[in-house]
Amino acid sequence: MVDRIGAAWWCACAVGMLVVGACLAGETSEYRRQLGSAVDMPLDADVFRAPPGRNAPQQVHITQGNHDGTAMIISWVTTIEPGSSTVLYGTSEDNLNFSADGKHTQYTFYNYTSGYIHHCTIKKLEFDTKYYYAVGIGQTVRKFWFRTPPKSGPDVPYTFGLIGDLGQSYDSNITLAHYESNSKAQAVLFVGDLCYADNYPYHDNVRWDTWARFVERNVAYQPWIWTAGNHEIDFAPELGETKPFKPYSYRYPTPYKASGSTAPFWYSVKRASAYIIVLASYSSYGKYTPQYKWLEAEFPKVNRSETPWLIVLLHAPWYNSYNYHYMEGESMRVMYEPWFVKYKVDLVFAGHVHAYERTHRISNVAYNIVNGQCTPVHDQSAPVYITIGDGGNQEGLATNMTAPQPGYSAFRESSFGHAILDIKNRTHAYYTWHRNQDGNAVAADSMWFTNRYWQPTDESLDDSQ
Ligand SMILES: [Fe+2]
Numbered sequence: 001m002v003d004r005i006g007a008a009w010w011c012a013c014a015v016g017m018l019v020v021g022a023c024l025a026g027e028t029s030e031y032r033r034q035l036g037s038a039v040d041m042p043l044d045a046d047v048f049r050a051p052p053g054r055n056a057p058q059q060v061h062i063t064q065g066n067h068d069g070t071a072m073i074i075s076w077v078t079t080i081e082p083g084s085s086t087v088l089y090g091t092s093e094d095n096l097n098f099s100a101d102g103k104h105t106q107y108t109f110y111n112y113t114s115g116y117i118h119h120c121t122i123k124k125l126e127f128d129t130k131y132y133y134a135v136g137i138g139q140t141v142r143k144f145w146f147r148t149p150p151k152s153g154p155d156v157p158y159t160f161g162l163i164g165d166l167g168q169s170y171d172s173n174i175t176l177a178h179y180e181s182n183s184k185a186q187a188v189l190f191v192g193d194l195c196y197a198d199n200y201p202y203h204d205n206v207r208w209d210t211w212a213r214f215v216e217r218n219v220a221y222q223p224w225i226w227t228a229g230n231h232e233i234d235f236a237p238e239l240g241e242t243k244p245f246k247p248y249s250y251r252y253p254t255p256y257k258a259s260g261s262t263a264p265f266w267y268s269v270k271r272a273s274a275y276i277i278v279l280a281s282y283s284s285y286g287k288y289t290p291q292y293k294w295l296e297a298e299f300p301k302v303n304r305s306e307t308p309w310l311i312v313l314l315h316a317p318w319y320n321s322y323n324y325h326y327m328e329g330e331s332m333r334v335m336y337e338p339w340f341v342k343y344k345v346d347l348v349f350a351g352h353v354h355a356y357e358r359t360h361r362i363s364n365v366a367y368n369i370v371n372g373q374c375t376p377v378h379d380q381s382a383p384v385y386i387t388i389g390d391g392g393n394q395e396g397l398a399t400n401m402t403a404p405q406p407g408y409s410a411f412r413e414s415s416f417g418h419a420i421l422d423i424k425n426r427t428h429a430y431y432t433w434h435r436n437q438d439g440n441a442v443a444a445d446s447m448w449f450t451n452r453y454w455q456p457t458d459e460s461l462d463d464s465q
Helices: 002-023 170-180 206-219 246-251 290-301 330-342
Strands: 058-064 072-078 086-090 098-101 103-105 116-122 130-135 142-147 158-163 187-190 267-271 274-278 309-313 347-350 356-359 384-388 409-413 417-423 428-435 445-450
Touching (some): 072 130, 158 170, 187 309
Parallel strands (some): 158 187
Antiparallel strands (some): 058 072, 103 116, 130 142, 417 428
């Protein structure tokens, strides 16, 4: 009896797969990158150089400081002494007539002691305004600038960059340079795994410092929205380090309280016409957990008339057809996918797998253990899932794919790169993925996305054709 049920179940799955496979044809890119190992840049690489001047602020980075984009968290590190935690800022480069006071902190990790880590939130900023800011007040002063987002509205255009699993290899440097060459990009949605310090003996936290100096050239000028990946966990009981996310938490604050979250690893922000929900693949997400209860309350709050584009960031992909980290996102998918379909999430970006993949609009929510409906199906209410863990870190490319390509997978390629999401208005956004080998000018995967709320069928711009 059990065997017969089991056989029927597998048969139903197999038929389902054939049907879906016939409907959805995927593409595995013919492009083959010249394989080489992704080697970390040496400690004396020029991109890691500390700025000149006594106790000069270094590792400057900014992230959105509240829910609507009128605050910014400014962070930096000093190494000789704490110095000032004040930020001077203003709309004229020559007249920084506002100031805000932050705080500094410090942590140890095994035999490493961090510099003085400063965080200062500047608030009540005007929308769509260029601000200049200065840190290191009273000692070596360094100046930067950023632009606040426009006030949220359904047709406000905005351009995001997508970067994941960046690391600090020579390839990472190419990825960042290509991203920087896009003059339209205004903020980065970063899907986790920053510096890979935990791959070094004793999780050598010097690599947290080098990474932050490396990316300063961009993240000091535009906010990166942070997602925690597995390389941020730094759980090392063998070293006496048992507090997960310790270096990450000290260094990279998020505005989680502004969205009612109780931990910095899951939160939301609005930015122009986008509503961005950041989820934590490595924090509890089961029923009754803080993250679950937060997300359950969060989705109904999204006003698609104000922010039509509903984007989710997480680290471990739910749909991934590489033979790396296969099904690691499955338990979170089981918990949350019905909400993603119900609330018509537009796009889900994940990292973790060091390659690129885009799915069709599919869902897999019908399965109830006994009904055999266990195959993803085409679903116009479902998001497109994009794996963009291809930043170029030292662990190298994921090259081994499942064969044949599953029906849900629309396009996949083993190359390093980054993507740009160019939101035009409430109905359309143009998306491009750039592989590193072509430079920024060539888009290896590009398409129009239509908004699930305002244009819920793809029609002539069907991305799944
Ligand atoms: Fe990862």
